[in-house]
Amino acid sequence: MEKFARNEPALWMIQLFRVSKIYPPNYPALTDIHLHIEKGEFVFVSGPSGAGKTTLLRLLFREEEATEGQIIVNGRNITRLNGARVARLRQAIGLVFQEFKLLPSMSALENVALAAEVVGMSRTESRRRAFHLLRELGLKDKHDARPPTLSGGEQQRVAIARALVNDPILVLADEPTGNLDAEMAEETMRLFLKIHEKGTTIIIATHDSGLLRRFQHRVVLLQRGRLMADSKTAGRSMVSKVEP
């Protein structure tokens, strides 16, 4: 864990050098992506369905391997990693998904504590941390509840608590508001902002152009697997061109 989580003096949290991903037989999901994200940045990766947003995130937590190019996370090249190093990388990253990915047979507290326990934290400490996080995210009375009994917004907050339990250097969220109503989506976004304020790098893949307009952060626009625009270089005006 220390390997990826240690405080690198470098400026960049993520560097992608001419990264391509081609799924068999010959479907290019990402083509020639060149992208740098600074430590502590809050970035939206946007674009229509099939643009390559999810693939980009999956490359970052090494669920997929790039076909070409190099990927550096916190100063470490993760393009080619063995199983043990992939596990260590993921211990330093918090992941949030649209479909929450919570275990229905476990309570909210157990779901959060699981992520800490698998990296070797004691059960007591894992549960203590999980309890504090759930309280911080407004789920004080829900720690014994099982996910199916929680609302979508509550489930997403449990998933966010799980993503935070190991103090990640980077949080990757794939359409985290996709299954939530507008109010819940707003609340969830505010949680990400709170996490970001503590210095954590946040990357959120979303096709919700409303979110991009309401939350003034860097936007990277993908289309058909290519990086079409970056508000960092093109300015915020490009955001208005993003199709809803």
Added chain:
Amino acid sequence: MKLAQALFVLRRVLRSLRELVWTHLLTSGTMAMTLFIFGGFLLIQENLQGLLRGWGSRIQIFAYLENGLSPADLQSLAAEVRAYPEVESVRFVSKTEAWESFKKTLGTQSGVLEGLPPDILPSSLEIALQRAHRQRASVAGIAQRLRGIKGVGEVEYPDEWIEKLSLLVLGVQWAKWILGGFLFLATMLIVGSTVKLAILARKDEIEIMQLVGAPAGLIKAPFIVEGMVQGIVGASLALGVLWLLYLLARYHLPASLAILPSGDQLQFLDAAAASLLVFLGWLLGAGGSWFSLRRFLKTW
């Protein structure tokens, strides 16, 4: 693996054993059947070997003497045989003694001997061999030498019986490994399938563990430990059933099967054989799980 992770594995194993008790029992039962068959062969082999050892201690060569030998001839003949390095003891059986012994053997049917002269049976030497020379080849060699001694007529020893029993023991020994081997592989596949089902049942949990950075060893360990527990439970079940059968045979073995040792001479598996069975159960469970995990868990 850290202590906290080891405890985590233990908790997961206990939880799985509690929640999927019937699946685990079914797998243990399958393993128990295989191990029972293997253990049964071990038990038969052990008892046949015991039988062979018992018979071996009683292996004697009977050298029947020609008529008309003087007491001096008899003494020198017995001394000559006693001097053989392979011979442990030599006992002279006179014609009268042979007659009496034969009558005693016939018991109530000894009336059939009426009218026969009591010296009809030849005198003989009963020759017991030292333990190291009780193999078939040794016995045959000594018998051959005895046949060459003047005054010795027929020479007999229980050749066929020893050979057949030795072959039977050898057959059981081979059957144990061949049949046991096939059953072992078949059971390993069944265990593998059960683990595959367990993996599919916990697919989401495994996926989430992978996503949050659980090391591969931590994901696999509970399945392998569960396999070991199933194997040890299976072996214990097999040993239990074998023990019951052993008790049944020991106290209810028909007396008519006089060829077999009497009930109280029957032996159960010794500590080494029982340990082998438990070890095989352990190996079966752990191996089956390991192979299945290799095939079905997603690797990076």
